[in-house]
Amino acid sequence: MQIKIINTSDHELPAYETLASAGMDLRAQLNEPITLQPLERAILKTGLFIELPIGYEAQVRPRSGLAAKKGITVLNSPGTVDADYRGEIGVILVNLSQDPFVIENGERIAQLVIAKHERATWIEVSQLSDTSRGAGGFGSTGVK
Secondary structure, eight states: OOOEEEEOSSSOOOOBSSTTOSOEEEEOOOSSOEEEOTTOEEEEEOSEEEEOOTTEEEEEEOOHHHHHHHOEEETTSSEEEOTTOOSOOEEEEEEOSSSOEEEOTTOEEEEEEEEEOOOOOOOOOSOOOOOSSTTOOSSTTOOO
16 A cells, blocks of 8 residues: 655654564654653654545554563554544653653654554444353453
């Protein structure tokens, strides 16, 4: 699939790192490094603007290495970029660690996954069909 993109950043376009990668890394577009203090959050701009076809979204997701090694994650994960949005892609990062984290211009801060989605039409009813699970949720099926 082809997607129109405007790149006002200092960096190359997002790209898949391997043949089987689902996501493309997003890089921070910064005039100067910023430091995220513990439990601090910030919206980091990417310099990227996209035009998705209707029926698709771009999902902004955390990078597993940053999350596991540094405690840095995407706060509204996954963040959704809708097909009719034409603004700059931003990433809401949060520092869940106990240490300050410095983000440099061009640092890979998140990943972008392009996903097809469906639009639903609600059908109001007075009763839903029975299942063995029923209304059980939040761990009701156990852990083992």
